[in-house]
Amino acid sequence: MVAVLQRKAQLEDRLAALEEKLRGIDAELDSHQSRDWEELATERETDEVLESEGRAGKAEMAAIRAALKRIEAGTYGECVQCGDDIAEARLDVLPFTPLCAACATKLQR
Numbered sequence: 001m002v003a004v005l006q007r008k009a010q011l012e013d014r015l016a017a018l019e020e021k022l023r024g025i026d027a028e029l030d031s032h033q034s035r036d037w038e039e040l041a042t043e044r045e046t047d048e049v050l051e052s053e054g055r056a057g058k059a060e061m062a063a064i065r066a067a068l069k070r071i072e073a074g075t076y077g078e079c080v081q082c083g084d085d086i087a088e089a090r091l092d093v094l095p096f097t098p099l100c101a102a103c104a105t106k107l108q109r
Helices: 004-031 037-073 086-091 101-108
Strands: none
Touching: 037 086
8 A cells, every 4th residue: 555645745746736737827828918819719719728727727636635634634545425445546546536436436326
């Protein structure tokens, strides 16, 4: 099993990367002020993509912060729904997941 401190470092690194990415998205969105209609239309399309990426990044950041709180509380790796252990392989793929595979599947139905 990967040590909790390693998971914590992994989550903190990802959080820092996402924060940097969001700063870049914000800067890019603020820079779009073209007067040309064609360029403005292209910028608006790009803005929609950037805004979508920003929303996804913010959601992931919230999940990471929640996982870091679970680490501090000593409950990281336990499903918040049923209390069972979350499989190590699942945490390898989604280190911030609060749910075991069974509970995640139930919620998707």
